Amino acid sequence: MYLGIDCGTQGTKALLIDEQGIALGRGHAAHQVIQRSSGAREQDPQWWIEALRLSVKQAIAQAPGHPIEALAVSGQQHGLVVLDERKQVIRPAKLWNDTETATQNAELIARFGGQQAFFERFGIIPLTGYTVSKLLWLQQREPENFARIRHILLPHEYLNFWLTGNLCAEYGDASGTGYFDVRNRTWAAEVLASIDQGTGHLLRALPTLVPAQRIIGTVKPDVAADLGISNSCLVASGGGDNMMGAIGTGNVTEGVVTMSLGTSATVYSFRNKPAASPNPSIAPFCSSSNGWLPLVCTMNATNVVTQTLDTLGRTVTDIESALATTIPGADALTFIPFLNGERTPDLPSAHGSILGVSASNFTPENLIRATIEGVSFGILEGLDLILDGTNAKRILLIGGGSRSAHWRQLLADASGTDVHVPLEEEAGCLGACIQAIFAARSEIGSPETFIEICDRCIKLDDQRTASPNPARASQYAQARAAYKHYRITQYGV
Numbered sequence: 210m211y212l213g214i215d216c217g218t219q220g221t222k223a224l225l226i227d228e229q230g231i232a233l234g235r236g237h238a239a240h241q242v243i244q245r246s247s248g249a250r251e252q253d254p255q256w257w258i259e260a261l262r263l264s265v266k267q268a269i270a271q272a273p274g275h276p277i278e279a280l281a282v283s284g285q286q287h288g289l290v291v292l293d294e295r296k297q298v299i300r301p302a303k304l305w306n307d308t309e310t311a312t313q314n315a316e317l318i319a320r321f322g323g324q325q326a327f328f329e330r331f332g333i334i335p336l337t338g339y340t341v342s343k344l345l346w347l348q349q350r351e352p353e354n355f356a357r358i359r360h361i362l363l364p365h366e367y368l369n370f371w372l373t374g375n376l377c378a379e380y381g382d383a384s385g386t387g388y389f390d391v392r393n394r395t396w397a398a399e400v401l402a403s404i405d406q407g408t409g410h411l412l413r414a415l416p417t418l419v420p421a422q423r424i425i426g427t428v429k430p431d432v433a434a435d436l437g438i439s440n441s442c443l444v445a446s447g448g449g450d451n452m453m454g455a456i457g458t459g460n461v462t463e464g465v466v467t468m469s470l471g472t473s474a475t476v477y478s479f480r481n482k483p484a485a486s487p488n489p490s491i492a493p494f495c496s497s498s499n500g501w502l503p504l505v506c507t508m509n510a511t512n513v514v515t516q517t518l519d520t521l522g523r524t525v526t527d528i529e530s531a532l533a534t535t536i537p538g539a540d541a542l543t544f545i546p547f548l549n550g551e552r553t554p555d556l557p558s559a560h561g562s563i564l565g566v567s568a569s570n571f572t573p574e575n576l577i578r579a580t581i582e583g584v585s586f587g588i589l590e591g592l593d594l595i596l597d598g599t600n601a602k603r604i605l606l607i608g609g610g611s612r613s614a615h616w617r618q619l620l621a622d623a624s625g626t627d628v629h630v631p632l633e634e635e636a637g638c639l640g641a642c643i644q645a646i647f648a649a650r651s652e653i654g655s656p657e658t659f660i661e662i663c664d665r666c667i668k669l670d671d672q673r674t675a676s677p678n679p680a681r682a683s684q685y686a687q688a689r690a691a692y693k694h695y696r697i698t699q700y701g702v
């Protein structure tokens with residue numbers, strides 16, 4: 210068996226599959242998020258470990274007696290985990306959606322001569338939320354903690370460290386730090402030197418960089434005994450959750466588009482070459498399959514839908530009836546969902562807006578629809594950016610939001626594109642399993658290619674495909690135009 214673990218913002222999931230990609234066991238455990246009005250969004254890395262232990266044990270209990278040959282970890286991108294000289298966590302991890310470091314991000318870009326100059330040197334423009342501004346924030350706001358840093362890790366790298374005792378990084382997740390040269394796949398030492406005044410303190414704290422898909426170690430005996438697995442279980446490099454979602458949807462060759470509706474909404478498509486020109490809305494990340502993965506991410510997705518539902522005393526099951534009983538455009542009610550600041554467009558200090566409210570349209574159902582439309586229209590603009598004029602034949606939809614049939618239909622109608630859902634919902638976990646199979650097989654010289662393993666393990670759920678209804682195209686075009694009009698008038702972008 211093979212084990213994939215995905216540490217998302219709201220929870221950790223575990224999936225066990227056999228060599229054919231058949232699911233044998235699964236587990237889930239929730240995480241809290243520390244939220245402050247300053248824009249801080251933090252988690253204690255120990256919560257991830259507890260959630261990993263719970264979810265893996267749940268999964269294993271469903272498939273007793275089958276040894277696990279290899280595992281890999283997928284993790285929410287960009288989070289900063291700092292360890293001291295005893296390899297203990299110094300402070301809670303600042304997460305991908307923490308906007309408290311917006312000033313530091315702008316300061317770093319200015320130090321390198323602006324966005325264009327930063328892109329020319331390192332192939333990326335850091336956005337608030339990437340790891341690098343968290344380091345400058347720590348230096349300025351918590352100098353005692355900054356001085357204690359001996360190791361810098363991302364969430365999935367920290368879990369790999371807990372599992373194996375090894376400190377290493379692979380290209381995909383490393384490319385989201387802002388101190389990584391995404392064209393040459395090396396650490397951007399000058400960026401770190403601009404924070405530690407060239408002492409080398411931060412560069413020395415970085416983990417060893419390895420190509421994605423390698424075996425990085427085996428599970429430590431004490432951890433293996435606790436989890437109930439063999440200590441000969443191999444651990445593959447893992448990667449960022451979007452990178453592993455790409456693998457889990459077969460987005461490992463050009464021409465495939467994946468959209469994820471989790472706490473964040475993301476859309477991405479594999480490329481063989483790095484981005485040639487800068488666009489601050491497109492993150493030119495590396496993939497965790499040794500290519501590149503241009504990606505657009507919005508910070509307000511299912512978290513905002515959940516907040517609207519909570520406010521109305523409703524639950525996710527009410528999404529279907531709200532979308533079924535309302536019309537596209539929510540009767541001219543528009544919801545701009547920037548409740549937590551926003552990354553695309555780059556508005557880290559923004560708040561949301563509800564516009565076009567009238568006596569006739571202000572109903573709970575319209576508010577639920579307007580929230581889901583606001584989230585969807587934002588990420589569909591991302592889809593247009595990723596496609597850049599080429600037509601997507603289909604979108605592969607993953608993440609918690611993909612479970613809603615009416616939301617899938619809304620995306621198909623509003624984009625004019627077929628929306629497919631993989632049979633295995635936990636694409637990050639499946640991607641991790643596939644990487645574990647490939648890395649373990651490569652160790653023993655197996656000739657099987659990565660794409661062959663993807664083809665074998667990934668299946669689409671034909672029962673849940675949504676095809677565009679042409680009758681709704683003009684209604685959604687109008688609703689998207691209203692959304693864009695309000696965004697420009699309210700936010701100037």
Ligand SMILES: Nc1ncnc2c1ncn2[C@@H]1O[C@H](COP(=O)(O)OP(=O)(O)O)[C@@H](O)[C@H]1O
Binds near residue numbers: 217219611613
């Ligand atoms: N049937 C559903 N319809 C719409 N949203 C759903 C449904 N089921 C779960 N969700 C949403 O999915 C979210 C969790 O998605 P997930 O991709 O696991 O997030 P993350 O990776 O950020 O932790 C929750 O916020 C939940 O509201």
Ligand SMILES: O=C(CO)[C@@H](O)[C@H](O)COP(=O)(O)O
Binds near residue numbers: 219284306492
């Ligand atoms: O920051 C990004 C992508 O660059 C986010 O997509 C995070 O990787 C968090 O993912 P989820 O918890 O929403 O899955």
